[in-house]
Amino acid sequence: MDTELAIFTELIQIASNSPPGNDTTTSSPSTLPPRRSRTLPPTSALAAQVGGHSGVQTTEDGSLLLKPALPREVAFYQLVRDGTNPDIDGSLVTGTSGLSVLLPWIPKFIGLLSLEGRLEEPDVAVEGLAPKIVPANGTYAPTQTLVLENLTYGFVKPCILDVKLGTILYDEDASPEKKERMIRTAERTTSLTTGIRLTGFQVYANDHPDPIVTPKAYGKSIKPEHLPEGIARFFPVHPSSTSTSSASESATAPTTIQPGMPRAILLVLLAHLVSGLERLRAALAEAEVRIVGGSVLILYEGDWARAEEAARTLQDPTSVCDSVGIGPGEDSSLVEDEDDEEVEVEIDESGQVIFDTATDIDSDEEKPPPRLATLSLIDFAHTRLAPGQGPDTGVLLGIDTLVRLVRERHDAIKALTGDGNL
Numbered sequence: 134m135d136t137e138l139a140i141f142t143e144l145i146q147i148a149s150n151s152p153p154g155n156d157t158t159t160s161s162p163s164t165l166p167p168r169r170s171r172t173l174p175p176t177s178a179l180a181a182q183v184g185g186h187s188g189v190q191t192t193e194d195g196s197l198l199l200k201p202a203l204p205r206e207v208a209f210y211q212l213v214r215d216g217t218n219p220d221i222d223g224s225l226v227t228g229t230s231g232l233s234v235l236l237p238w239i240p241k242f243i244g245l246l247s248l249e250g251r252l253e254e255p256d257v258a259v260e261g262l263a264p265k266i267v268p269a270n271g272t273y274a275p276t277q278t279l280v281l282e283n284l285t286y287g288f289v290k291p292c293i294l295d296v297k298l299g300t301i302l303y304d305e306d307a308s309p310e311k312k313e314r315m316i317r318t319a320e321r322t323t324s325l326t327t328g329i330r331l332t333g334f335q336v337y338a339n340d341h342p343d344p345i346v347t348p349k350a351y352g353k354s355i356k357p358e359h360l361p362e363g364i365a366r367f368f369p370v371h372p373s374s375t376s377t378s379s380a381s382e383s384a385t386a387p388t389t390i391q392p393g394m395p396r397a398i399l400l401v402l403l404a405h406l407v408s409g410l411e412r413l414r415a416a417l418a419e420a421e422v423r424i425v426g427g428s429v430l431i432l433y434e435g436d437w438a439r440a441e442e443a444a445r446t447l448q449d450p451t452s453v454c455d456s457v458g459i460g461p462g463e464d465s466s467l468v469e470d471e472d473d474e475e476v477e478v479e480i481d482e483s484g485q486v487i488f489d490t491a492t493d494i495d496s497d498e499e500k501p502p503p504r505l506a507t508l509s510l511i512d513f514a515h516t517r518l519a520p521g522q523g524p525d526t527g528v529l530l531g532i533d534t535l536v537r538l539v540r541e542r543h544d545a546i547k548a549l550t551g552d553g554n555l
Contacts, residue, residue, distance in 0.1 A: 189201075191283055192283075195283055195285070195286050196282070196283055196286045197243065197280055197281065197282065197283055198240070198279075198280070198281045198282070198283045199246065199278050199279070199280055200278060200279045200281060201277075201278055201279075202277055202278065202279045202514070203514045204277070205513070205514060205515065205516065205517070206279065206512075206513045206514040206516070207245065207277055207279065209513040209516050210239070210242040210279060210281075210513070211242075212232055213232045213233065213235055213236050213239060213242075214236065214242050216232075216233060231419040231420045231421055232420055232422065234416040234419045234420060235416055235417070235420055235510065237416075238413055238416060238508070238509060238510045239509060239510050239511070239513075240281040240282050240284055240509060240511065241281065241282040242279070242280075242281060243280040243281060243282070244280050245277050245278065245279065245280065246277070246278040246280060284430060284432060284507055284509055284511075285432060286501070287501035287502075287503070287504055288432060288434050288435075288436075288504065289434065289435075289436040289439055290337035290339075290344070290434065290435030290436045291335075291432050291433075291434070291435065292334075292335060292336045292337055292344075292367070292432065292433050292434070292435045293334060293335050293430065293431070293432050294331070294333075294334040294367045294430070294431040294432075295331075295332040295333050295334065295428050295429075295430055295511075296329050296330070296331060296332065296428055296429045296430075296431070296531070296535060297324065297329065297330040297331075297332045297352075297426070297427075297428050298328060298329060298424060298427050298428060298429060298527075298528045298531040298532070299324065299328060299424060299425060299426075299427070299525065299527040299528050299531060300319060300324055300325050300328050300527035300530060300531075301315075301319070301423075301425060301527055302315040302316075302318055302319050302324060302425065302426065303315035303316070303425065304425050304426075304515040304517075305423075305517070318353075321353075322352070322353050322355075323352075323355065323356065323357045323360060326357055327357050327360065327530065327531065327534040328527050328528065328529070328530030328531030328532075328533070328534055329360075329531040329534050329535060330352050330353070331347075331351065331352035331355070331360070331363045331367075332349055332352055332428060333346070333347060333348055333349045333351075333352065334346075334347050334366075334367045335347070336366070336367060336369065336392045336435060337392060337435030337436070338390045338391055338392040338393070338435075339371070339393075339435070339436065339437045341390050344435075345390060345392055347366065347367075351363070360534070360538055361538060361541060361542070364538045364539065364541075364542050365542060365545075367431075368394070368399060368402075368403065368539075368542050368546075369392050369393035369394070370393050370394060370395075370396050370399055370546050370549065371391065371392075371393030371394060371395060371396075372391070372393070373395075374393075374394075374395040374396040374397070392435070394433075394435070394437070394440065395437060395441070396546055396549060397444075397554055397555050398437070398440050398441055398444050398505075398555065399543075399546050400543065400546060400547060401444045401447065401448065401505070401555070402433055402440075402444070402505055402506055403539055403540075403542055403543035403546070404543060405447070405505070405506065406431065406506060406508065406539050407536060407539050407540050407543065409508045410429075410508065410532060410535055410536045410539065411536060413429075413508065413510070413532060414529060414532040414533065414536070417524055417525070417528055417529060417532060418524050418529060419524070420524060420525075421518065421519045421520050421521065421522055421523060421524060422516055422517065422518055422519055422524075422525060423516065423517050423519050423525050424510075424513065424516045424525055424528050425515040425516065425517075426512055426514060426515045427510060427511065427512050427513060427515075427516060427528070428510070428511050428512050429508065429509070429510060429511075429531075429532070429535065430507075430508075430509045430510075430511045431506070431507075431508055432506060432507045432508075433505060433506040433507075434503060434504060434505055434506070439503035440503070440505055441555055442503045443502075443503040443504055443505035444505050444555055445555055446502075446503075447505055448555070
């Protein structure tokens with residue numbers, strides 16, 4: 134994927150150097166591709182990834198993610214955003230399955246990058262001419278990459294928890310061997326009985342620059358009765374903000390680095406997460422889909438100063454600032470009606486590069502104000518429509534489990550004596 138992204142960036146840079154006024158596709162080998170006023174920022178591997186498959190890239194400014202995607206995931210994002218897609222499940226569908234209610238809960242979908250074939254070898258290309266794309270094995274196999282908002286953008290110390298949802302972990306078209314393997318995985322882990330598995334997470338200490346990462350192996354090893362301990366590890370309270378703390382509180386991390394948030398900030402954070410999870414459940418109860426392999430992604434700010442500023446803003450009834458970003462109506466940028474365009478790199482019959490225009494991406498925008506937390510649905514590679522079949526009960530069970538766990542964590546921290554004021 135790194136090579137493909139480098140190829141795409143190189144092609145766009147070539148296009149941006151073409152003469153002004155040339156706005157048509159190439160028809161002659163001596164003509165450069167159409168001019169582009171902007172290029173996609175350089176990319177690098179996503180550093181703050183606690184779950185999912187590798188290969189996700191982020192732009193240099195950190196605002197966008199570039200994620201390799203299967204056709205079904207591409208179709209899902211298009212369907213939720215636009216209400217229609219001609220490709221999902223092989224037929225034209227509309228938003229009759231209640232998917233529009235999920236729009237505020239998924240990462241903002243900017244568009245697609247599409248690359249077909251590969252660039253010819255550098256020693257074959259003619260200087261001054263647009264490079265040709267050579268089809269792989271004589272046929273074209275388009276590679277599509279989702280361009281999404283980076284949910285960690287704007288966080289100084291993003292504490293991240295990926296929670297795998299559902300009791301069924303296999304796609305309906307999976308092989309019998311994979312189905313059997315996934316059934317055993319669900320039975321051996323917390324998925325089957327609770328509808329969730331802690332895929333992986335990271336937390337920060339306020340005085341340390343690097344995150345403390347808990348890998349996937351932890352979530353696969355614990356039993357349902359250990360889930361409260363896992364949630365406590367992700368939402369640690371710092372001992373300095375309480376006069377009493379249990380042994381489990383002090384044993385959640387190495388003694389050399391002490392992660393944790395002030396008690397007052399955590400109470401605000403957890404209360405709003407409970408509210409957000411309840412609203413997310415209501416939305417999922419209206420959506421007739423089966424979300425296999427999907428996750429809830431919970432983020433919160435681990436930098437105390439920024440988290441306190443966001444929490445104060447959140448509690449100010451006169452403020453209209455989005456400091457949480459949990460759910461409908463709290464971030465208008467998630468529901469903008471935009472005509473996002475697909476960015477494509479193709480070739481014509483003569484083998485020359487054709488560039489389609491794309492929405493300009495302004496990388497010079499100011500960074501967003503501090504945000505306390507976000508709550509999102511992610512990973513839809515195996516999501517399918519289920520019209521007339523009702524909601525995904527396994528996913529709803531998972532949300533119910535999360536609501537209970539987060540509420541219990543809130544109550545446990547509230548019971549600790551200490552400073553409860555921001």
